[in-house]
Amino acid sequence: MSLYLRRDTPYPLFEINILKATDQQLLTVSSELGIGLNLQEMKAIQSYFKSKARNPTDVELQTIGQTWSEHCYHKTFKGIIRFNGKEIRSLFRTYIAKVTEELKPKWCYSVFEDNAGIIRFQGGYGIAVKVETHNHPSAIEPFGGAATGVGGVIRDILGVWADPIACMDVLGFGPLDYPYEKLPPGIKHPKYIYMGVVAGIGCYGNNMGIPIVNGAIYFDESYVGNVIVYCGCVGLLPIKKFRRNVKPGDIIVLAGGKTGRDGIHGVTFASAELTEKSEETSRPAVQIANPLEEEKLRRAIIAIRDLELASAITDLGGGGLSSAVGETAKRFNCGATVELDKVPLKHPGMAPWEIYISESQERMLLAVPPENLEKVLEIFCSEDVEATAIGKYADNGLLQLYYAGEKVAELEIPFLFSPPNVTREAFYEPPKLEEPVFPEPQDLNHILLRLLASPNIASREAVLRTYDHEVKGATVIKPLVGEHDGPSDAALLKPLKNSWRGLVISCGMNPNYGKIDPYWMAASAIDEAVRNNLAVGGRRIALLDNFTWGNPEKPDRLGTLVRACQACYEIAKAYRTPFISGKDSLYNESPLGPVTPTLLITALGVMPDIRAAVTMDVKSPGNLVYIVGKTYRELGGSEYYRLMGFLGCSVPKVRVVNARKTFKALTRAIDLGIISSCHDLSEGGLAVAAAEMAFSGGYGLELDLRLVPRENLERNDLILFSESNSRFLLEVPEKCRADFEAIMRGCTYAEIGRVTRTQRLRIHGLNGGVVIDAPLTELRNCWKKTLG
């Protein structure tokens, strides 16, 4: 029996003989068509077509394959998980969405519904935000993968009628000095990937004229085989222009770039592990970027939005037309009819299924009431954008695809969106780790200099300068601040011309802690994102979660994911910070092993008046320096331990009650204008934060470790480099001392020194002697040279 029957058509179209196929043959079909479905899913398809008494076409199978992929349907997050004996129905509902449902903030306008979350900003304006992952494509083709990652997330924002105003990028690479001889075949050197990814992101953001204002770069051995590329975008929209009311009869308009063979099976590729052969087999899964096209598209879409000419919009991302058309039809309880031969193509001879699932970039899908069609096409034309009516929405609940008049697919929409429920096994057991025992090093000065130069702490200036962070003229606090380009805790934007209200964007990510306990990694990531936001002046914070994990079909990988999700619920709930959007990227495994589980938390805060914003560089000699928050013996996973060659097990915890008290007091102090500078304590702890504040502002600091509030800590090195959460260093003018201390009553804080006119960082140790004494220029040079 032949599995594939070619239909007698002048274009390639096959029927797949699955009605009588054996289990083995079903799996063969799944693998030969490259749709990556398992047996359970293939059998569900088989029984559907048995009920229809016919075989599916390749278009139908491909459509189902795309819709049911991990990337499009998020089977793991929506499915059932058996975790250490308990059953969890949907990780997403149980831990992520639940925070938002229970907090019910009035300012959340639309969360987890569209491609981007929308929160209210001011005066009828909303802020849309989304962070995407683009790990798999970037591992194969760093430049194209990263560029299309930025392009894709910008379209997510356009896909909720918002005008993109800023981008964020968080990247993870292997060590740049990784030995070539250790690289297995098929894996590219971290340095090559780093250069390509950075260039790709800059290329797209700069060309589109969207400032890249926030981000992070993290280096970890496990990223050698699994590069991490998180691309985020924030947009502004007048909420009353947010239109979502498709009716049967509305025309489906495809606008933007032409459709080609680039980006075929991107989602299937993203839902599988990387192998030695990925380069060969999956190169076509990476799309080609053309930011110019998207810039024009953006102008046209904003014009159409303002005139309220369309009834819905969505972007074409993973799954291409198949997911855009299908999801729109499902959402509005419609059917859809598409004439695939009307789709403008990059090259002739594409098969109908290729047209339907191609992920070519810079395309958007609009639903347009027939009476507005002419006007919409005219607007696209005036911006030199190609737009074509390719079909219409119907009231029959059917997805019908035609090519040259012949029906090539007919699927019931409800079937298409009810894949068999996935049940996965998860298991978590804490790793057996020990706290290292070693004597306090003699020369802490030297340790500090090495820490400042370590890849996870060193200046990102070399990368940041290649991104335009000022275009649009609304970046009030830039990524580099102070006299000497210090590392800003968060970015501050002024999105509206006639308002002082600001938008604060920050992020947090601590993969190293996850090696000890993914729960405290997630908790710390939330704390870091929140405190970075607060440090500048943000409040009313909304969170985004982005998970990069290994293969969820392996119970140990899934177990750590469950642990991290539990922390997301508990900490975010306690901080009253709802999740408004997110995205997961699973199957990050390569011949070198799984990725270190990496949770990125992006925090979006608002600031009533940007004029009260605070930066991290010290401002004037004589001012007092306070530390806020308690320091614990928490060096597990710290940069200090890493430098000494240890991991340890004392991972930083989050103590929500005290942290909230501190956060509230800090915000009040910032609003009163009595904080001259504020920096959060993160990688490298107190010593690194103090050094950064000093050399960014150009004044010295004189601090005393004996005054630092702490628990169970009697060693200089541990106090200097502990990474306990919820801590800040603050600079306060002497005349504001009383006011400041009144606000801080009830919090853990202490005055630990002063800003000095000398160009040195001096820190006194527990016995009164000086343990750190270094000129600012030396500290700064060490910090700047690593990536410079």
Add this chain to the structure above:
Amino acid sequence: MKRHEIRVCILRVGGTNCDMETKYAFEDLGVQADILHVNHVVKHRSLMEYNALVLPGGFSYGDYVRAGAIWAKWMLAKMGRELMSFVDEGRPVLGICNGFQVLVEAGLLPAFDGIAPYPEAVLAPNNPPGFHCRWVYIRHENNGKCIFTAKIPKGQVLRIPVAHAEGRFLFPKETETRCLKRLIENDQLVFRYCTKEGVEAGGKYPYNPNGSLYDIAGICSPEGTVLGLMPHPERAFYWWQLPDWTRQSFMPQYGDGKLLFESIINHLEKKF
């Protein structure tokens, strides 16, 4: 003419992206500024309705081929005559960043002997190579011919950001010395990169961010009514756009970029 009667046209095309902040700068000074797509101008409007023209920053046509090259040729082909009369009448034309690249590619700058049929200079890829975004200092060098800097005393140092990958101003090697001499003698040199104190950058990075010949950041036409510059004055307009505003106890209301916009408006108020 009265300030509120002044109309400025900010042209755009696919890939232009600094139009909005440029419009805000003009509007803040009480002038009407319209952003028009070139397709719209060609079909329905005339440049002559406007008193000044701005080619803003961005990546016109993706800056494929060479920065600004495609838009320059497109404009000459589709609206060349109109553009020439605009310039000939002495109406101000300002090119910022990509706009500067377009003016050079179109032969409107330096235009030693009138508008040139081919580019006489180039804004080459930066040295060190790649896109650079940073605040730089530029010194005003013009002796009074340039109408865009009439409010700025010679020798004054301005702080304005640059953000580009192709900003290295060059003349052809074989005529470099002659061209440069001519530029200076004609009083067409307007801005040069310098240090914070106003000492010439001498080609040294990062003061001179792109390796520009003679630290050139901006030049004008022999008549002084066409100006092209790489730095973005519209991003140094309000105080909160400045990189160190949190360090100042007494902030000025505006950044240095405002001086350029004011000069254009003053010129129009007086001249027309």
